[in-house]
């Protein structure tokens with residue numbers, strides 16, 4: 001008889017109330033007469049740091065809707081409104097929500113309906129991030145500011161792209177935020193967010209050490225859920241508290257020798273590439289857990305400032321500091337999200353986290369990751385002998401997720417790992 | 423006339439062989455450019471032949487080992503051709519960031535069969551037309567100029583650039599003349615012929631194309647013209663790839679006539695000239711920021727594609743619009759719902775046809791086009 005594996009989940013229940021509070025505050029802000037910005041891509045921080053402006057991070061909304069089990073209903077509204085199904089599901093989610101407001105369509109959970117924004121900020125990191133802003137702008141006349149944020153191809157391109165992006169932020173974005181909010185962008189607010197956030201990320205990184213351990217003491221799925229406090233509550237005390245609590249749980253596990261997988265640790269340590277399937281987190285982990293397989297690292301969740309020591313809240317030019325983090329810091333998001341930098345980044349994670357196999361999640365409607373994935377798998381297999389498979393699906397659209405296909409691919413990967421171990 | 427058309431058709435019928443043959447005869451370098459915004463003039467001024475990469479003439483096979491099926495046809499096609507070695511006659515390739523998919527193709531190319539010369543341009547969208555974006559674009563074009571000088575071993579002077587711009591402007595103005603003629607005399611050429619004329623311009627030297635165009639235009643002006651009774655339609659969309667010739671035939675065989683378009687292998691390709699100034703790179707940069715025809719990949723938020731189409735259709739007294747949507751093309755996918763509303767509000771009939779790498783179902787398309795034809799009148 002084989003071993004019966006079971007997951008020992010960490011207690012991440014603190015996330016739900018924190019996330020609900022974020023969205024509630026956004027609604028209340030509107031009622032109190034504050035202005036609201038919706039942001040796609042990483043530029044939300046400039047609105048976040050501006051007084052009299054509350055900020056909503058669009059990918060975060062996708063995770064929220066998915067987590068609330070509401071994505072399909074909102075996506076249906078988008079389709080009723082005319083959106084085509086090959087369009088990115090995050091796009092459809094937002095236009096669907098706007099359609100619900102505009103048409104007054106009933107919805108089962110009112111919490112997923114957000115206040116109409118006053119400003120749309122598109123960091124054109126992925127080009128589609130700007131397309132949904134454009135759509136909302138055309139349909140609802142809301143002011144849209146789009147900042148070109150190219151993903152870099154080569155290392156040597158990073159400094160000049162950084163310079164270009166910084167100029168756009170200063171010349172276009174900040175003036176627009178100031179005009180719409182009616183208040184000055186506040187540098188000190190931004191520094192303060194960075195100071196607090198840095199402390200939280202340092203604790204978060206201590207938690208990551210327990211993922212590097214063999215056996216791991218928690219899983220990347222628990223961390224996936226725990227990204228919300230880093231993002232929604234960036235620099236806020238509740239975010240800090242959350243990670244202090246998480247670290248305490250992990251230290252206790254370490255003291256008592258409790259691994260993430262019962263009875264004595266994981267059989268397969270996996271790398272996860274691409275977005276997390278927000279609406280199907282449970283479904284996916286249930287396909288891995290019983291085999292003793294857990295994801296321990298991944299490119300996307302490791303983007304949220306893996307090197308807190310590199311954030312300098314006292315930098316002379318604090319506006320530029322954020323762009324520097326994206327482009328020329330050692331762990332530059334705008335390099336690692338492209339395939340060139342991505343491959344380097346994945347290689348490093350594989351080594352740091354002693355990975356046995358790789359799952360590349362390819363969203364059928366998001367091309368940010370999927371074009372380079374097969375190449376990266378082939379290159380890594382060749383270099384390190386670590387096998388990988390692609391799983392097609394979607395983060396939130398259930399019509400694009402086939403459980404059978406996913407199960408077959410996961411099992412195929414585990415069999416390949418077994419074969420190589422023999 | 424037939425003789426001229428034969429020459430236009432030669433390149434599109436088999437671009438691989440025709441271009442390789444041209445290269446062999448002329449001993450010049452061939453540089454493939456990814457659609458849609460790369461200024462070919464800079465490559466031309468380097469004494470090389472720029473050719474716009476195309477949707478291939480065979481089924482995607484090996485490409486699927488590298489690109490998922492739900493990516494747009496030009497990407498799948500270029501990757502498939504590259505990995506099969508069908509583009510090895512190209513000495514170089516220039517890629518760009520115009521959308522999420524185009525930006526990642528070079529990674530696959532480099533991993534498999536990297537060309538001798540490769541460049542990648544971070545060309546920005548044009549939302550705000552701001553100084554930072556303009557300066558950045560200019561630098562990108564200068565970078566291409568410098569890299570080509572290194573590769574070709576020859577300086578690309580401003581004079582050479584202006585000469586090339588001149589040749590290209592001439593080509594564009596001749597093509598616009600042809601389009602004007604078609605607007606005045608719908609049906610004067612078959613849709614497939616117009617497409618092949620434009621497409622051949624993307625594949626063959628502009629100097630030769632200009633000569634052919636001049637001969638064609640003078641022939642057309644001399645020839646008699648029998649007004650067509652077909653319903654007048656406008657073709658819109660079809661970013662980055664040419665539609666299938668069979669599709670154009672079907673439109674016409676159903677009793678419709680194409681009067682104008684804004685497709686890429688069509689008006690979009692030759693719509694805008696660059697000025698002749700003492701700063702040719704600056705002129706090419708300025709052209710990049712022109713806002714019409716609306717390019718959904720470029721983000722013109724002040725000009726609306728739907729409204730632009732309504733204006734064009736009214737001016738042409740066209741009976742309707744056939745939208746050709748390049749399958750899995752997010753810039754068009756995202757814009758389409760708004761165009762649909764705009765056209766419906768203006769009372770303009772429209773039908774959506776998806777264009778993939780290969781035609782999936784001609785029958786399905788025929789049914790849609792037939793209903794559309796009924797809608798715009800006439801059976």
Ligand code: SF4
Nearest residue numbers: 088126128129366368
């Ligand atoms: S295509 Fe992908 S990266 Fe772009 S907005 Fe959609 S989900 Fe985000």
Ligand code: SF4
Nearest residue numbers: 494521524662751752
């Ligand atoms: S067809 Fe659309 S998605 Fe594909 S490369 Fe062109 S603009 Fe991009």
